[in-house]
Amino acid sequence: MPRLHLGDWVDSGVDWLVAHMSWxxxxxxxxxxxxxxxxxxxxxxxxxxxxxxxxxxxxxxxxGVGAGVLAFAxxxxxxxxxxxxxxxxxxxxxxxxxxxxxxxxxxxGVWAARSRAVSAAVRPVLDLLQTMPSMVLLIPAILFFxxxxxxxxxxxxxxxxxxxxxxxxxxxxxVDAELVEAAEAFGTTPRDTLLRVQLPLAxxxxxxxxxxxxxxxxxxxxxxGMVGTGGLGGAVNEAIGQLDIGxxxxxxxxxxxxxxxxxxxxxxxxxxxxPLGRRAAAKVRPTPWxxxxxxxxxxxxxxxxxxxxxxxxxFGPSSGTTQASATDVGKGKEIKIGYIPxxxxxxxxxxxxxxxxxxxxKVTTTQYAAGPLYTGLATGQLDFETDSWLPTTHAExxxxxxxxxxxxxxxxxxxxxxxxxxxYVKDVNSLADLKDHAGEFGGKIVGIEPSxxxxxxxxxxxxxxxxxxxSYQVVDGSTPAMLAELKRAYARKQxxxxxxxxxxxxxxxxxLKKLKDPEGAWGSGDGVHTLSRKGFADDxxxxxxxxxxxxxxxxxxxxxxxxxxxxxxxxxxxAVRTWLQGRPGLVDQxxxxxx
Amino acid sequence: MSPRLETEHLYKVFGRRTDDSVExxxxxxxxxxxxxxxxxxxxxxxxxxxxxxxxFVVMGLSGSGKSTLLRTLNGLLEPTAGRVRFDGQxxxxxxxxxxxxxxxxxxxxxxxxxxxxxxxxxxxxAAYGLAVQGVxxxxxxxxxxxxxxxxxxxxxxxxxxDELSGGMQQRVGLARALATDADLLLMDESFSAxxxxxxxxxxxxxxxxxxxxxxxxxxxxxxxxxxxxxxDRIAVMRDGRIVQTGTAEDILLRPADDYVASFTQDVDRSxxxxxxxxxxxxxxxxxxxxGCATAAPGTPFTELCALSARLPHPVAVLDANxxxxxxxxxxxxxxxxxxxxxxxxxxxxxxxxxxxx
Numbered sequence: 001m002p003r004l005h006l007g008d009w010v011d012s013g014v015d016w017l018v019a020h021m022s023w024x025x026x027x028x029x030x031x032x033x034x035x036x037x038x039x040x041x042x043x044x045x046x047x048x049x050x051x052x053x054x055x056x057x058x059x060x061x062x063x064g065v066g067a068g069v070l071a072f073a074x075x076x077x078x079x080x081x082x083x084x085x086x087x088x089x090x091x092x093x094x095x096x097x098x099x100x101x102x103x104x105x106x107x108x109g110v111w112a113a114r115s116r117a118v119s120a121a122v123r124p125v126l127d128l129l130q131t132m133p134s135m136v137l138l139i140p141a142i143l144f145f146x147x148x149x150x151x152x153x154x155x156x157x158x159x160x161x162x163x164x165x166x167x168x169x170x171x172x173x174x175v176d177a178e179l180v181e182a183a184e185a186f187g188t189t190p191r192d193t194l195l196r197v198q199l200p201l202a203x204x205x206x207x208x209x210x211x212x213x214x215x216x217x218x219x220x221x222x223x224x225g226m227v228g229t230g231g232l233g234g235a236v237n238e239a240i241g242q243l244d245i246g247x248x249x250x251x252x253x254x255x256x257x258x259x260x261x262x263x264x265x266x267x268x269x270x271x272x273x274x275p276l277g278r279r280a281a282a283k284v285r286p287t288p289w290x291x292x293x294x295x296x297x298x299x300x301x302x303x304x305x306x307x308x309x310x311x312x313x314x315f316g317p318s319s320g321t322t323q324a325s326a327t328d329v330g331k332g333k334e335i336k337i338g339y340i341p342x343x344x345x346x347x348x349x350x351x352x353x354x355x356x357x358x359x360x361x362k363v364t365t366t367q368y369a370a371g372p373l374y375t376g377l378a379t380g381q382l383d384f385e386t387d388s389w390l391p392t393t394h395a396e397x398x399x400x401x402x403x404x405x406x407x408x409x410x411x412x413x414x415x416x417x418x419x420x421x422x423x424y425v426k427d428v429n430s431l432a433d434l435k436d437h438a439g440e441f442g443g444k445i446v447g448i449e450p451s452x453x454x455x456x457x458x459x460x461x462x463x464x465x466x467x468x469x470x471s472y473q474v475v476d477g478s479t480p481a482m483l484a485e486l487k488r489a490y491a492r493k494q495x496x497x498x499x500x501x502x503x504x505x506x507x508x509x510x511x512l513k514k515l516k517d518p519e520g521a522w523g524s525g526d527g528v529h530t531l532s533r534k535g536f537a538d539d540x541x542x543x544x545x546x547x548x549x550x551x552x553x554x555x556x557x558x559x560x561x562x563x564x565x566x567x568x569x570x571x572x573x574x575a576v577r578t579w580l581q582g583r584p585g586l587v588d589q590x591x592x593x594x595x
Numbered sequence: 596m597s598p599r600l601e602t603e604h605l606y607k608v609f610g611r612r613t614d615d616s617v618e619x620x621x622x623x624x625x626x627x628x629x630x631x632x633x634x635x636x637x638x639x640x641x642x643x644x645x646x647x648x649x650x651f652v653v654m655g656l657s658g659s660g661k662s663t664l665l666r667t668l669n670g671l672l673e674p675t676a677g678r679v680r681f682d683g684q685x686x687x688x689x690x691x692x693x694x695x696x697x698x699x700x701x702x703x704x705x706x707x708x709x710x711x712x713x714x715x716x717x718x719x720x721a722a723y724g725l726a727v728q729g730v731x732x733x734x735x736x737x738x739x740x741x742x743x744x745x746x747x748x749x750x751x752x753x754x755x756x757d758e759l760s761g762g763m764q765q766r767v768g769l770a771r772a773l774a775t776d777a778d779l780l781l782m783d784e785s786f787s788a789x790x791x792x793x794x795x796x797x798x799x800x801x802x803x804x805x806x807x808x809x810x811x812x813x814x815x816x817x818x819x820x821x822x823x824x825x826x827d828r829i830a831v832m833r834d835g836r837i838v839q840t841g842t843a844e845d846i847l848l849r850p851a852d853d854y855v856a857s858f859t860q861d862v863d864r865s866x867x868x869x870x871x872x873x874x875x876x877x878x879x880x881x882x883x884x885x886g887c888a889t890a891a892p893g894t895p896f897t898e899l900c901a902l903s904a905r906l907p908h909p910v911a912v913l914d915a916n917x918x919x920x921x922x923x924x925x926x927x928x929x930x931x932x933x934x935x936x937x938x939x940x941x942x943x944x945x946x947x948x949x950x951x952x
Contacts, residue, residue, distance in 0.1 A: 182710035187699025
């Protein structure tokens with residue numbers, strides 16, 4: 001078979017779109033982000049419990065007392081897990097994606113229901129959108145819409161579009177043909193036939209579609225979290241990246257609360273909106289548990305709570321005290337740092353966030369997966385990141401994006417890549433020993449992401465060098481999975497062979513043994529580099545100089561990492577601040593200000 | 596004077612290359628040949644004339660094309676060839692907008708399965724046509740209420756269609772059609788889905804309403820008894836063609852072919868026939884001089900039997916001017932019931948004729 005260069009065509013298609021259609025993407029981005037900011041602003045304005053109250057009154061009105069109480073309890077739980085802002089940001093993201101998805105899918109579904117040709121054309125497109133792995137669409141989405149909300153919303157939207165279209169089409173097709181004929185026989189215009197007969201009767205099915213749109217949107221927030229949308233999805237990603245099971249569970253519970261609330265509310269709304277559903281609901285004998293207030297009561301409840309919320313917003317403590325000082329170099333200038341949730345990345349990122357904020361900059365930090373991070377940096381949406389392992393581990397990224405990036409130099413090194421076993425594996429000390437112990441490890445090397453630089457190096461060079469090609473198989477996976485496997489084996493004292501690198505917290509948590517590399521197959525080790533977007537140092541000469549001069553000792557880095565680990569999720573910056581306070585003079589050393 | 600509604604050589608063919616198909620049908624091809632090519636000829640060369648104020652019944656088995664014919668009458672289906680004229684206006688010349696206007700004001704329709712809107716109350720269903728016309732709500736409700744009262748549903752306005760029995764639902768369907776004051780009512784097997792008893796009720800009610808309303812009604816049915824009961828004139832359709840058009844008596848007494856004749860076998864003749872159909876018109880003019888009870892040409896068959904049973908001689912039939920127009924011997928009544936048209940035989944040697952069971 002001749003090789004079909006489909007991938008190349010897609011590549012050049014994407015390039016062309018980025019080059020020529022950017023005005024369109026910018027417009028879409030502006031609309032999406034505007035909607036998101038507006039909704040997020042409204043959701044985060046009132047005190048959490050007040051908004052929980054408003055949401056509970058809505059649940060009470062739509063479903064009854066029980067639902068109201070449970071809704072309040074659920075949102076109070078989210079607040080008590082300190083996930084409120086993240087949950088609201090996720091809610092805003094899902095709402096924006098849902099609104100746009102419905103604005104697109106309902107008309108498309110109506111059109112497909114009326115024309116067999118449209119239906120036949122739309123169906124394969126929906127199949128593609130629904131089944132194409134989302135990460136495949138995510139990177140182009142970043143190229144088109146940039147990092148953050150817009151790309152996340154679009155990725156969510158694409159996935160959630162299909163059920164909206166399908167259920168709308170189905171609902172309209174299901175309406176009894178005789179009813180449509182009756183409408184026509186009485187001279188109804190096609191438009192009124194749609195609005196007065198088909199849509200009202202299709203409404204229950206369409207609302208089931210809306211429900212599915214929302215649920216699929218929620219299931220996508222974790223994926224969207226990889227491109228820096230933050231929210232609960234970002235929290236889950238952070239937790240996965242750091243093998244923080246507890247925090248991951250908490251964030252997951254937050255998503256579940258949102259999902260259940262939105263699911264029950266949309267299905268109840270479907271009943272309320274449809275005249276038939278309303279009648280059916282009216283026939284059910286109310287119990288105290290399902291007692292529902294009249295709409296007027298509910299509206300009054302919501303308005304009162306909203307007014308209270310607005311009042312506290314106005315009279316509440318106003319934040320944002322500004323203090324001018326001699327060290328205010330940044331004067332509020334905004335700097336965006338991106339990071340991958342690896343320990344040295346988190347430590348150095350929050351270190352610089354703290355330092356730069358002390359110097360008067362306004363710093364935002366967002367976490368990404370490696371691919372989106374480099375894409376964002378190369379397209380100038382991020383200012384810098386501190387965790388590139390060069391020249392070896394991140395060689396692929398450097399090759400692809402190096403021309404669009406500036407290297408601000410190494411701040412830590414040398415690092416090392418290695419294969420590692422627990423110390424209780426006695427007779428294996430060097431890579432050369434592995435050949436005879438393949439059986440002990442089941443012939444398996446537990447690897448990380450196949451895209452990682454060290455995996456390429458391992459497969460193409462290290463195994464050959466020590467003649468392990470035939471006897472060992474490298475298991476591709478992910479860093480969290482590798483660490484989880486290590487943790488499991490370690491707890492049972494089973495032999496295990498993993499890919500690992502230094503610095504890594506695993507070395508302080510577990511008693512591990514780096515296998516010696518007498519042949520030097522792993523190379524001489526990387527330095528951890530700070531990379532910035534092209535021209536960042538020219539735009540911010542002072543920060544550029546600080547970053548170029550920055551370096552950390554191993555003691556400093558592991559100490560800071562340990563402090564952050566101890567402080568726990570969401571308190572990284574506090575940990576950095578405490579750590580810096582214990583080491584006076586460090587800030588001035590790393591970010592000197594000439595008076 | 597032109598009829599209220601008229602079709603001229605109407606064809607309706609579904610499928611591909613419909614024009615070719617019409618040409619082939621004109622040259623005598625039959626339905627089966629076309630079906631092999633994947634086209635369906637639903638209506639073939641149908642010409643009907645419906646006069647103002649009459650109930651015109653189109654009767655045929657399912658698949659005979661009667662419902663398709665009905666839907667060309669209000670433009671729901673566009674004829675492949677031929678014309679439909681309503682009040683002299685060719686429907687094919689109307690724009691979509693004009694056609695909708697016509698349907699909303701002058702032609703209304705009653706459906707087999709009622710086709711009530713389940714998301715509208717009984718009142719709103721009855722008022723639907725008026726809502727389409729844009730009649731203000733107060734007037735719309737008043738007129739819908741009147742139409743419902745006319746159909747015997749006063750007091751049910753605020754109910755919902757699914758709370759009513761089948762017969763009541765169809766009354767709502769009828770009220771919806773009457774509320775717009777349309778002159779032409781198209782009724783598509785409107786009573787077929789109802790129980791036999793309810794069906795009779797509805798037929799009676801329709802006839803009762805028609806006495807005062809004098810609408811022009813085209814009624815589709817597959818039930819010949821219903822056709823005979825309701826129809827001033829009846830068109831019998833078979834395989835897309837109209838095989839006979841005439842009064843109930845025409846169909847019954849002078850079937851156009853064996854197909855129609857076989858259809859009429861099960862019909863209860865006593866309900867259809869009148870004195871005019873069974874009388875012997877060979878009269879002298881003095882048959883009524885005895886002063887016994889007489890019949891009129893429109894006297895129903897059953898009444899005629901009752902008269903005949905009380906009289907020792909044939910019943911005389913008088914016209915409006917008391918002139919004798921015919922006589923009905925008892926023998927003839929019995930013969931019609933049994934479809935035995937021959938003259939009585941001579942009795943053979945005093946032996947009794949025994950019926951062979």
